[in-house]
Amino acid sequence: MLGVLSGLVALLALVPLFFVVVYTVSIGWDQAWALVARPRVAELLSNTGRLVIGCMLLTAVIGTAAAWVVERTRLPGRRVWNILLVAPLAVPAFVNSFGWVSLTSRVEGFGGALLVVTLSYYPLVYLPVAAALRGLDPALEETALSLGHGPWRTFARVTLPQLRPAMYGGALLVGLHLLAEFGALQLLRYDTFTTAIYDQYRSSFNGPAATMLASVLVLCCLLLLLLEMRVRGHHRYARVGGGVARSLPRRRLGRSFVPVLAGLTLLVGLALGVPMGSLAHWLVVGSSTAFPVGELVSTTLSTLGLGLTGAALTILLALPVAWLAVRHRSGFATLTERSTYFSNALPGIVVALALVTVSLRLVPAIYQTIGMLLAAYAIMFLPRAMVSLRAAMSQAPPVLDDVAHALGAGPTATFRRVTLPLIAPGLGAGAALVFLAVTTELTATLLLAPIGTQTLATQFWSNSTSIAYGAAAPYAALIVLISLPATFLLTREARRSTTE
Amino acid sequence: MTALTLRGVTKSFGSTTVLHGVDLDVPTRELTAILGPSGCGKTTLLRLIAGFLDPDAGTIRFGDQEVFGPGRSLPPQRRRVGYVPQEGALFPHLDVAGNITFGMPRGARRKGTRVEELLELVGLPCAVSTRLPHELSGGQQQRVALARALAPSPSVVLLDEPFASLDAGLREGTGRAVADALRQASATGILVTHDQGEALSLADQVAVMRDGRLAQVGTPKQVYDAPADLDVARFVGGAVVLPAVVQGGHATSVLGTLDVPVGATQGAVEVLVRPEQIVLTPAGHNGTAVAAPGAVPLVPGAAGPTATVREVSYFGHDCAVRLQLAGTGEQVTSRMVGEDAPAAGEVVVLRVRGPVSVYAPVAG
Numbered sequence: 001m002l003g004v005l006s007g008l009v010a011l012l013a014l015v016p017l018f019f020v021v022v023y024t025v026s027i028g029w030d031q032a033w034a035l036v037a038r039p040r041v042a043e044l045l046s047n048t049g050r051l052v053i054g055c056m057l058l059t060a061v062i063g064t065a066a067a068w069v070v071e072r073t074r075l076p077g078r079r080v081w082n083i084l085l086v087a088p089l090a091v092p093a094f095v096n097s098f099g100w101v102s103l104t105s106r107v108e109g110f111g112g113a114l115l116v117v118t119l120s121y122y123p124l125v126y127l128p129v130a131a132a133l134r135g136l137d138p139a140l141e142e143t144a145l146s147l148g149h150g151p152w153r154t155f156a157r158v159t160l161p162q163l164r165p166a167m168y169g170g171a172l173l174v175g176l177h178l179l180a181e182f183g184a185l186q187l188l189r190y191d192t193f194t195t196a197i198y199d200q201y202r203s204s205f206n207g208p209a210a211t212m213l214a215s216v217l218v219l220c221c222l223l224l225l226l227l228e229m230r231v232r233g234h235h236r237y238a239r240v241g242g243g244v245a246r247s248l249p250r251r252r253l254g255r256s257f258v259p260v261l262a263g264l265t266l267l268v269g270l271a272l273g274v275p276m277g278s279l280a281h282w283l284v285v286g287s288s289t290a291f292p293v294g295e296l297v298s299t300t301l302s303t304l305g306l307g308l309t310g311a312a313l314t315i316l317l318a319l320p321v322a323w324l325a326v327r328h329r330s331g332f333a334t335l336t337e338r339s340t341y342f343s344n345a346l347p348g349i350v351v352a353l354a355l356v357t358v359s360l361r362l363v364p365a366i367y368q369t370i371g372m373l374l375a376a377y378a379i380m381f382l383p384r385a386m387v388s389l390r391a392a393m394s395q396a397p398p399v400l401d402d403v404a405h406a407l408g409a410g411p412t413a414t415f416r417r418v419t420l421p422l423i424a425p426g427l428g429a430g431a432a433l434v435f436l437a438v439t440t441e442l443t444a445t446l447l448l449a450p451i452g453t454q455t456l457a458t459q460f461w462s463n464s465t466s467i468a469y470g471a472a473a474p475y476a477a478l479i480v481l482i483s484l485p486a487t488f489l490l491t492r493e494a495r496r497s498t499t500e
Numbered sequence: 501m502t503a504l505t506l507r508g509v510t511k512s513f514g515s516t517t518v519l520h521g522v523d524l525d526v527p528t529r530e531l532t533a534i535l536g537p538s539g540c541g542k543t544t545l546l547r548l549i550a551g552f553l554d555p556d557a558g559t560i561r562f563g564d565q566e567v568f569g570p571g572r573s574l575p576p577q578r579r580r581v582g583y584v585p586q587e588g589a590l591f592p593h594l595d596v597a598g599n600i601t602f603g604m605p606r607g608a609r610r611k612g613t614r615v616e617e618l619l620e621l622v623g624l625p626c627a628v629s630t631r632l633p634h635e636l637s638g639g640q641q642q643r644v645a646l647a648r649a650l651a652p653s654p655s656v657v658l659l660d661e662p663f664a665s666l667d668a669g670l671r672e673g674t675g676r677a678v679a680d681a682l683r684q685a686s687a688t689g690i691l692v693t694h695d696q697g698e699a700l701s702l703a704d705q706v707a708v709m710r711d712g713r714l715a716q717v718g719t720p721k722q723v724y725d726a727p728a729d730l731d732v733a734r735f736v737g738g739a740v741v742l743p744a745v746v747q748g749g750h751a752t753s754v755l756g757t758l759d760v761p762v763g764a765t766q767g768a769v770e771v772l773v774r775p776e777q778i779v780l781t782p783a784g785h786n787g788t789a790v791a792a793p794g795a796v797p798l799v800p801g802a803a804g805p806t807a808t809v810r811e812v813s814y815f816g817h818d819c820a821v822r823l824q825l826a827g828t829g830e831q832v833t834s835r836m837v838g839e840d841a842p843a844a845g846e847v848v849v850l851r852v853r854g855p856v857s858v859y860a861p862v863a864g
Contacts (some may be wrong), residue, residue: 038789177607395592399586399589400589400591402547402550402552402583402589403551403583403585403589403591403648404591405550405551405575405576405577406550406576406577406581406583406603406649406654406658407577407582407583407603407604407648407649407651407652408577408578408580408603408652410577410579414860417602417755418591421593422591422592422593470848
C-alpha cells in the first residue's frame with residue numbers, strides 16, 4: 001500500500017523528465033540535432049554558461065568571505081550582520097531585479113545580470129558555509145596553529161578544505177537556481193535558456209523548438225544536480241564527534257576593521273538597500289496615482305489559498321515516500337526517493353511545459369485548471385518537503401515504536417502519542433517552506449494558472465513588464481512580506497543540518 | 501516457577517539462520533543474562549520474546565499463557581513486557597513523569613505517587629520528574645527507562661545491552677541499581693549483554709549464546725568454574741588450556757600434577773586452568789620454592805615447575821603476569837592481587853590451586 005502510493009508519487013514527479021526524454025526521442029535524432037545545433041542555441045548556451053559560472057564563482061567567494069568574517073572575527077554586531085546577510089533570501093530574485101532595473105536601465109546585459117543574481121543568491125553559499133564554520137572541530141585549527149602555521153596558512157590548508165563541501169554544495173545550488181531563473185533575467189533583458197523557452201512558447205507555441213531547448217536545459221541541470229549529490233555524499237567529515245563543539249577564540253580585525261566593515265556595508269547596501277529603497281520609492285510614487293486595495297486583498301487571498309493547498313498537497317504526497325525511505329529501506333524506497341529528488345533539476349518552465357503538453361494530449365479536461373497548477377507546485381517543491389520530512393522522521397526512530405508497543409500502545413495510539421508529536425515540528429517546517437515557495441513562484445504560475453487566477457507574483461509581473469513600476473510595487477512589497485518568515489526557517493534548517 | 505519458556509525457537513533472515521531451535525526456561529523473579537558476542541543472535545531472541553518479530557518455528561510461553569505458537573502470535577502491546585533498549589530510548593517530547601506514566605492506564609497517569617515510588621525504586625530523586633530526557637545523564641536516562649518499563653507491572657522485563665553506552669565508571673553502579681530495582685519490584689528480568697563481568701555479577705542465571713544456539717545455561721559460578729566447552733570457557737574469562745593425561749583423580753601436565761573432578765575423562769585430555777588458579781612463589785637458588793611470609797606453606801619437596809616472568813600488566817587491583825615455563829618454553833598467564841606482582845625477569849615456582857576442568861581433546 002505504502003509502496004504503491006510512493007510509486008505513484010515518484011511517477012508524478014518524473015512526468016516532466018519522461019516528457020523531455022520521450023519527446024526528444026520521438027522527434028528523431030536528425031531533427032533533434034537540427035534544432036539543437038543552431039547558432040541561437042550556441043548563443044544561449046554561452047549566455048547561460050557565462051552567467052552560471054561567473055555567478056557560482058562570485059557567490060562562492062562572497063558567501064565564504066562573509067561567513068568567515070561573521071563567524072570567526074570580533075566584528076561588532078555579528079547577530080545583526082548575520083540577519084542582514086541572510087535577508088536577501090526573503091527578496092525573490094525577480095523583485096531584486098525589479099528594484100535595480102526600475103532605477104537604471106544600465107543593469108541590463110551581462111554585467112548587470114551577474115551583479116543582480118549574485119546579490120540575490122550569495123546567501124545560498126553564506127548559510128551552509130557559516131553553519132560549517134560553526135560545526136568545525138576547533139581542535140583542528142588549534143593543531144595547525146600549534147604546528148607553526150600562521151592564521152592565513154591555517155585558513156588555506158585546514159579550514160578551507162573542510163569548508164569545501166559546504167561551499168561547493170552552496171555554489172551548485174546557486175547554479176541550479178540560476179538555470180531555472182526566469183523573472184530576474186527577463187527583466188534585465190538577458191537571454192538564457194529559460195527566458196528563451198518562455199518567449200518561444202508564448203510567441204509561437206512552437207512545440208519542438210521550445211522542447212529541445214528544454215532538453216538542453218534539463219541536461220545542464222542534471223549535470224549540476226549530480227555534482228551536487230556527489231558533494232553532499234562527502235559532506236560528513238565536516239563534523240567529528242557529538243556534543244556542542246567548543247568555539248574558537250575570535251580573531252581581532254585590527255587594521256582590516258575599516259575595509260571589512262566597508263565591504264559588508266556595501267554588500268548589504270547593494271543586496272538589500274537598493275531593492276528595498278527602490279521598492280519604497282515606487283510605493284510612494286505609485287500610491288499617489290493608484291492603490292487598488294480591493295484587488296490587492298483579493299490577489300493576496302488567492303495567493304494564500306494556493307499556497308496553503310499547494311503546501312498541504314505536497315506534504316501529503318511526500319509523506320509516503322519519506323516514510324518508506326526512512327522506515328523501510330530498500331532498493332525500491334531509494335528509487336522513489338531519488339525520483340522526487342530529480343525535481344530539483346527541473347526548472348518551473350520545464351515542469352509547466354511538460355504538464356501543458358502531456359495534459360493536452362492525454363487528459364485535455366485538466367488543462368487550465370487549478371488542479372494542474374497544484375500538481376506543478378507539488379512536483380517542483382517535493383524535494384523541499386522531503387528534506388524537512390526526512391529530518392523530522394529521523395526524530396522518531398523505530399525503537400520508540402517498540403518501546404511504546406511494549407508499554408501496551410497499539411499502532412494507532414503509538415502514532416498519535418509518539419510519532420506525531422515528534423514529527424509535527426518538521427511537518428510544519430516543511431509545509432511552511434512549500435507554502436512560501438508557492439507564494440513566490442512565478443514561471444510555472446504564469447504558464448499554468450487558469451485565466452482569471454492571479455497571484456501576487458503574476459500581478460507584479462504583468463505590471464512590471466508593462467513598465468508600470470508604481471503599480472507593481474505594492475505586489476512586490478507583499479511578496480517580500482510573505483517571504484520574510486522563509487528567511488528564518490531556512491536559517492534554522494541550515495543550522496540543524498550541520499548538527500546531524 | 502517459570503516465568504518464560506522457550507521451546508525450539510528458530511529464526512532466519514533471508515538465507516541466514518540466526519537462531520537454531522533455542523530452548524530456555526527463565527525462573528520467576530530472577531535475572532537471567534543472555535551472554536554472547538555481537539552477532540550471536542541474542543538481540544533477535546529478545547525481540548522475539550517482546551513480540552517485535554515472530555519466530556519461524558517454536559513456542560514462547562509467559563507463565564502458562566502461550567504468546568507465540570502454531571497459528572498464534574500475541575502482538576507486543578498485549579504481552580505485558582517491559583522493554584529497556586540500548587541508550588534508554590526515552591520519548592524525547594515527554595518529561596520524566598510523562599515517560600514513566602506512558603504505559604499506565606489513562607486514569608492512573610495523573611497520580612504522581614506511582615512516579616515517585618518508581619523513581620525511588622530506581623534510585624533517582626523526585627525532582628527529576630519534570631526534567632526532559634536531554635537534561636539527564638546517560639545513567640539517569642537508563643534508570644528512567646527502567647522505571648518506565650516497570651510502571652505497568654510487566655510479567656517480564658527485557659533489557660537490551662542497557663549499559664553498553666555508559667562510561668565504565670557509571671556502568672557498574674547503574675547495573676547494580678537496575679538489578680536491585682528489579683529484585684525489589686519482584687520482576688523477572690532478561691538482560692542481553694556481551695560483557696562477561698556484567699552477566700556474571702548481576703545475573704542469577706547466565707545463558708551463554710553462540711552462533712544462534714545456547715551453549716550453556718547455569719548459575720554464574722557453574723558457567724565460570726565448569727564451562728560446557730573450551731569456547732564457553734574462553735568467552736566467560738581468561739583461560740590457560742593445556743594438554744594433560746588423566747589417571748584417576750589427577751592429571752599430569754606441564755604445570756605439574758593437577759586435581760580433576762570425580763568422574764573426569766581418563767587418558768589424553770585438555771585441561772582448563774583459570775589464570776588466578778596459578779599461584780607463584782619466588783624460586784630459591786636451587787630452584788625450589790622459598791616460603792614467602794603469608795604464603796601457603798609448601799609441602800617440603802613438592803616443588804612445582806619453574807618459569808621466568810616475561811611481562812607484568814599491572815591494573816592496580818590486580819595484575820596479569822605472563823610466564824615462560826622452564827624447559828618447554830610454553831607461555832601461560834597468571835592473575836593475582838596487584839601487590840603480589842613479581843618483577844619481570846624474576847624466576848618463580850608455579851602451583852595450581854583447586855581442581856581444573858577436563859575436556860576431550862579436539863580432533864586433529
